[in-house]
Amino acid sequence: MLFFYGATIASIIITILIVFYVRGRKRCCRTPLFIDWPLFGMSPQLLCNLSQFHEFLANILNSKGGTAQFMGPWFSNMNFLLTTDSMNAHHVFSKNYENYVKGPEFREVFDVFGDAIIVTDDPEKWKYFKSFFLSLIKHKGFDIFFEKTIQSKVHDGLLPMLDHAWLQGSVLDLQDVFCRYTFDNISSLVFGFDPKSLSLGFPIIEAQKAFDEIEKCLFYRQMVPKALWKFQKWLQVGKEKKMAKARKVFDDFLCTQIASKLEELSRFKKTNDEALPFESFLAEATRYESCDVKFLRDSGFNIFAAGRDTIASLLTWFFWLVATHPLVEAKILKEIKEIFGASNGEYYKVLGIEDVKKLVYLHGALCEVLRLFPPIPLERKKPIKDDILPSGHTVNSNSNIVFSFYGMGRSEEIWGKDCLKFKPERWISGKGRIIHVPSYKFISFNAGARTCLGKDMSFIQTKIVISAILQKYSMQVVKDCSEVTPSLSIILLMKHGLKVKIRKREV
Ligand code: HEM
Missing domain, CATH: 1.10.630.10 (Cytochrome P450)
Structure with missing residues (x-):
């Protein structure tokens, strides 16, 4: 009996995790960066490698063709499209630059810069x-x-x-x-x-x-x-x-x-x-x-x-x-x-x-x-x-x-x-x-x-x-x-x- 209950609970947990995982994969774009965990998104792997953050990001992006989606913890508003693609850079910084801004969140984070050249979008x-x-x-x-x-x-x-x-x-x-x-x-x-x-x-x-x-x-x-x-x-x-x-x-x-x-x-x-x-x-x-x-x-x-x-x-x-x-x-x-x-x-x-x-x-x-x-x-x-x-x-x-x-x-x-x-x-x-x-x-x-x-x-x-x-x-x-x-x-x-x-x- 105990075994039956244990197996049932285990299968429910596994099913929930699979549902969340599949849901997470659907949420993220074609090239996910790592596993998109329920609740924590992709943060665990990034946090584990925080001490060598730039190196880790560079290696993983360059091995994934240059562009990948990072999903942050749920409700954290920390989802980013990460890229090292030079054509993306050309597009965003030059060709279509009028469509791209630093944005209000950037100004909020960098509020100490006041209202001057580095942060302004006006x-x-x-x-x-x-x-x-x-x-x-x-x-x-x-x-x-x-x-x-x-x-x-x-x-x-x-x-x-x-x-x-x-x-x-x-x-x-x-x-x-x-x-x-x-x-x-x-x-x-x-x-x-x-x-x-x-x-x-x-x-x-x-x-x-x-x-x-x-x-x-x-x-x-x-x-x-x-x-x-x-x-x-x-x-x-x-x-x-x-x-x-x-x-x-x-x-x-x-x-x-x-x-x-x-x-x-x-x-x-x-x-x-x-x-x-x-x-x-x-x-x-x-x-x-x-x-x-x-x-x-x-x-x-x-x-x-x-x-x-x-x-x-x-x-x-x-x-x-x-x-x-x-x-x-x-x-x-x-x-x-x-x-x-x-x-x-x-x-x-x-x-x-x-x-x-x-x-x-x-x-x-x-x-x-x-x-x-x-x-x-x-x-x-x-x-x-x-x-x-x-x-x-x-x-x-x-x-x-x-x-x-x-x-x-x-x-x-x-x-x-x-x-x-x-x-x-x-x-x-x-x-x-x-x-x-x-x-x-x-x-x-x-x-x-x-x-x-x-x-x-x-x-x-x-x-x-x-x-x-x-x-x-x-x-x-x-x-x-x-x-x-x-x-x-x-x-x-x-x-x-x-x-x-x-x-x-x-x-
Ligand atoms: C090795 C030295 C430097 C590097 C690698 C560098 C790199 C950069 C980068 C990447 C930006 C863009 C930042 C952004 O838009 O978020 C920038 C902007 C800027 N930098 Fe430098 N910088 C250097 C030195 C300097 C120095 C010495 C000055 C002047 C004292 C300066 C003045 C500026 C200004 C005024 C901007 C704003 C440009 C704009 O938004 O139109 N930088 N720099």
Whole structure:
């Protein structure tokens, strides 16, 4: 009797699971990513692989032809069409881009960005911000100001820090050094104020810590159901409590800088006619029409977010790849030596904007780093109207499309069989020029109308930093390479930092 009851209950449970499973398969589109479990959707498998999230997603997508449906837990509104298909990217970012927006949910998650260029979907506002940003970087004084700011930070901040670590024989977290460098640098560019977080003793700068916390919380918000983080926000607990605290600290920092700049400007009664040299984004922005404190705060935050950790990420992954590929390092040094003459531990040159444009091999190496480790690994879009993607998948206004830029950089279809190899040569033509790869394939700076506006600045800045460091020092990675894994944040940094020992180059 007992056996009969047991068998009946077991068969009922199995039947329910089969019904849910079949129902789940019907709910999801042609190419499901994993098993769609009742209640939990496909989350269990993703959660099991969270520590290597980007790698896992890239492998599974590329093995499933590039596009697949992810079903989140029931009622969580976390269903995404995930893709690494370059034709889908071309369609969404360029060909049919007017049909695709970031969407209100994106703005809710990224509310700390305020109402400025990175988050807006309003075409008029976006055009306004874009022309504002371009007018700043195309200002006649900008290049000189930009070059001077970077060169002096490299000369007075970065190199002395590395020299100190070499003299002490100590282990240095190069990622921390670069995050501090970029924080000081972007603050100098935006406010004309250097917080000097890159100083011996590694001082704790509250605003810098707060900014890091904000980025982690933004990633968290994207990983959990909206209802959960909203509830936490309402209760002011967990990550949302940290977010609120960090926002306040960072906003205080922004507002203090804005107020002091405005006060300084009014004190000196600076006007357009006085044609002062370009001294910061903010000083220039105050000359722009419809400028108020909110506009300055939101623009300041957006430029900070766009240009700080992206550069730190690129530099960190670059130095790791170069330290583990000595032949590439030798070729970069050879190029610098051939163009600018020999250097050694004592003599070196901090190059300028026009100088670094000549460094073709280094440019190829940077493109390779950006391909394999895109600083912004994911991009989300929402269709306004029903559409069919080139991959054949149907999307509607309820769909969320997520592009894995990380996966696209590792797609055999786009880059060939050796796609996982770090090979700067793939970017250099027989005539020694950089090969142009369309942005919907080399997607690290986004593609189409919303392509990154800081792309050229990024190459120039990183080339100045790298060429100065490599002329003087080499890095020995301390940790076992297998421990180098990407962090879980909106920017692809290293989870455990990059620990190195510094060596001075001999003649
Ligand atoms: C390695 C460095 C960088 C990478 C990989 C990068 C990548 C990107 C990506 C993927 C986007 C699209 C984001 C989105 O739409 O959600 C973007 C947008 C943008 N980036 Fe960058 N970025 C870098 C550095 C910079 C720098 C240094 C600046 C300027 C200080 C900058 C300014 C911008 C701006 C203003 C946008 C918004 C463009 C628009 O929506 O029209 N970026 N960037």
